[in-house]
Amino acid sequence: MTPDQLARSLQVFLSEARNGAVVEDGQVTFDLSTAQYSISCERERCLLHLWSDEHNVVRHVVSAEATAKNGSMVLTVRRFGQPRPNKMEICRDRDQRSPTAKNAARSQYARLLERVIRRQSPDWRLDKLSTTMDLERSFSPVYARGLLRKGRSSFAVFGVNHQETQGAIDASLSFALLWLDSCREREAGSSLVEGLRVFVPRGHATTLQIRIAHLNHTKAKFQLFELDERDESLNEIDTADTGNIETRLLQSPNTAQTRERFGAAISKVLGSVSNSEVAVLGPAEIGFRLHGLEFAKVRTANVPGSFQTAEEFVFGAAGYQSHLTEETQADFDRFISLLKDIRTVEGDRRDPLWRMYPERWLESLVFKDVAAIDPRLNAAHIYSQVPAFSASDRAMIDILTCTHDGRLAVLELKADEDINLPLQGLDYWARVRWHHARGEFSAAWLLYRRAAFAQTTTADPGCSLHARSSFYRYHPELLLAGD
Numbered sequence: 001m002t003p004d005q006l007a008r009s010l011q012v013f014l015s016e017a018r019n020g021a022v023v024e025d026g027q028v029t030f031d032l033s034t035a036q037y038s039i040s041c042e043r044e045r046c047l048l049h050l051w052s053d054e055h056n057v058v059r060h061v062v063s064a065e066a067t068a069k070n071g072s073m074v075l076t077v078r079r080f081g082q083p084r085p086n087k088m089e090i091c092r093d094r095d096q097r098s099p100t101a102k103n104a105a106r107s108q109y110a111r112l113l114e115r116v117i118r119r120q121s122p123d124w125r126l127d128k129l130s131t132t133m134d135l136e137r138s139f140s141p142v143y144a145r146g147l148l149r150k151g152r153s154s155f156a157v158f159g160v161n162h163q164e165t166q167g168a169i170d171a172s173l174s175f176a177l178l179w180l181d182s183c184r185e186r187e188a189g190s191s192l193v194e195g196l197r198v199f200v201p202r203g204h205a206t207t208l209q210i211r212i213a214h215l216n217h218t219k220a221k222f223q224l225f226e227l228d229e230r231d232e233s234l235n236e237i238d239t240a241d242t243g244n245i246e247t248r249l250l251q252s253p254n255t256a257q258t259r260e261r262f263g264a265a266i267s268k269v270l271g272s273v274s275n276s277e278v279a280v281l282g283p284a285e286i287g288f289r290l291h292g293l294e295f296a297k298v299r300t301a302n303v304p305g306s307f308q309t310a311e312e313f314v315f316g317a318a319g320y321q322s323h324l325t326e327e328t329q330a331d332f333d334r335f336i337s338l339l340k341d342i343r344t345v346e347g348d349r350r351d352p353l354w355r356m357y358p359e360r361w362l363e364s365l366v367f368k369d370v371a372a373i374d375p376r377l378n379a380a381h382i383y384s385q386v387p388a389f390s391a392s393d394r395a396m397i398d399i400l401t402c403t404h405d406g407r408l409a410v411l412e413l414k415a416d417e418d419i420n421l422p423l424q425g426l427d428y429w430a431r432v433r434w435h436h437a438r439g440e441f442s443a444a445w446l447l448y449r450r451a452a453f454a455q456t457t458t459a460d461p462g463c464s465l466h467a468r469s470s471f472y473r474y475h476p477e478l479l480l481a482g483d
Contacts, residue, residue: 006046006061007039008352011317013066013073013090014039015356019167022050023089029057032090038321048077059088093165103141106131109161109229110144113199116232117148117157124150129157137182138175138419142168145179147187154191155221156180159199162229169200170207174420180220195221202228205237210430211423212239255280262286265298265313272336277364279384290343292360293317293353295335296324317356358415363398366413373411376403397428408432 001009014037022030035052046061059077062085066073071092078085110129117126129146133139142164148155158176160169176198184193200208205226212222224237258280259266266278269288276295279287285299294317301312313324315332322328342353349355367384370377382401399411410432412425 001063003041003044003046005352006064007041008317009064009066010046010048010061010073010075011039012352012356013064017090017092019165020090020092023091025086040321048075103131105161105163106141106144109159109163112229112232113144113157113159113227114146116199116227116234117197119232120234121148121150124148124155126157129159138178139182140175143172143175143179145176147183147193148197149191152191154183154187154193155223156183156193156196157199158196159227160201162201162204166204169204171420172198172200173208173211174423193220195223197223197225199225199227199234202226202235207427209237209239211426214426214430254283258283258286261300262298262311265311269296272333273340289360289364290339292357292362292364293339293343295339317353359398359413362413362415366399366411370399370401370411374403374409376405377401377409378404397432400432408436 014032018032020032021028022032022035030050030052035050037051038049040047040049048059048061050057050059059075059079062076062078064073064075073090075088075090076085077088110131114126114129117124126148127146129144131141131144133141139145142160144157144159144161146157148157156176156179158172158179160172176196180193180196187193198208198212203226205224208224212224215222222239224239226235226237227233228235259278261284266286269276270278273288273290273295275290277289279289279294281287281297282299285297287294288296296313296315298311298313300309302308303310314321315324315335316322322331324332339353342348342351347354363384366373367382370379370382378401382399384399385397397410398413401409401411403409410425410429412421412428414421418424
């Protein structure tokens with residue numbers, strides 16, 4: 001592969017491995033959930049730069065090979081000053097334990113969980129917990145599962161140990177509900193499976209607590225426990241309590257004002273890619289996207305060595321970017337030409353530029369015609385990539401909109417099948433509902449309108465007192481102390 005092809009392949013793989021790890025010399029050197037990276041081509045070489053709070057490395061990538069066995073990419077790299085190459089592996093999964101070590105830990109946990117449950121429910125009979133894989137029913141060896149019986153009543157039991165990733169813990173409820181359904185199907189006519197008991201490590205129940213709180217409790221009894229594996233103690237979590245959702249609203253930038261500020265850059269890019277989308281990323285930054293792929297950014301940056309600011313124009317796919325200057329104008333033109341040829345429905349589907357960010361591509365289509373999903377949705381009020389904060393990560397709501405009669409709607413998009421889609425969407429919906437119930441959307445909108453009016457009067461010193469009075473006559477809710 002050429003350096004450009006290497007860079008694009010590496011960018012695609014890294015963009016899909018944000019929960020992975022980088023292994024070099026047999027050691028995990030970077031956790032990709034917290035580390036940052038950039039990819040560039042300089043002097044006919046593909047360079048990979050990785051950095052975190054602990055490490056900072058640059059490697060010349062000579063070749064790359066994706067392996068189907070464990071979903072990793074093996075790179076042949078050179079350190080600067082060392083002629084002999086060595087291997088670097090980028091793994092999609094941070095859990096680098098051997099299969100034997102994983103199986104041993106899971107079997108040990110299953111035995112521990114059996115002891116704890118029998119001690120907790122001495123009048124009940126517990127079947128031996130299983131950690132075997134069942135592909136037909138989507139049951140993974142990550143989780144221990146079983147059935148707790150008492151007479152003709154029973155409970156499905158589901159647990160995950162502390163050595164699994166946070167992602168596996170958060171996903172446990174999806175598989176637990178499948179296990180509950182399987183138990184009910186198997187026990188039909190012999191016992192009533194009343195509900196589900198889920199066991200997670202201590203300090204890891206917040207996401208599941210929110211999800212369980214919004215399930216239909218008339219269909220089953222749901223119980224959630226945190227298990228401390230060191231002293232085998234249990235703490236039952238109140239799944240009716242949703243008052244501790246960790247979330248907040250962020251101020252939306254003034255899009256009209258930002259687009260006006262970067263009017264020249266917008267005209268330049270739209271002149272080259274007329275069907276590109278302009279996204280306001282902040283009050284001092286805009287992005288340009290083609291079918292969801294961000295190919296350029298313009299932002300206001302400080303001029304080195306002075307207190308002045310200037311526009312900074314960056315182009316290229318994420319991780320493989322250059323500043324637009326007179327010297328790189330030809331590179332920009334070539335990149336735009338390549339992008340327009342590939343990033344289309346008829347483009348080469350094998351090319352990394354075509355395969356990048358499939359969900360963003362889907363999002364761009366929905367954003368242009370949200371009524372195609374549901375005619376009740378109002379295209380006049382639609383927002384994409386809305387920040388949503390959960391206990392374990394910072395994520396984005398794909399699309400937040402509302403119906404014509406004013407009901408909020410959350411759209412979660414997936415380009416591939418994902419068993420966690422329903423509950424992930426429920427996470428986001430719970431946060432939107434939490435803010436809505438507290439009137440925070442209305443309050444934020446009023447503050448936004450008030451700030452916009454204040455900017456208008458500041459920009460126009462001739463704005464009369466009568467104009468202010470008229471404005472507040474129609475918006476009395478904006479009158480605060482001091483006005």
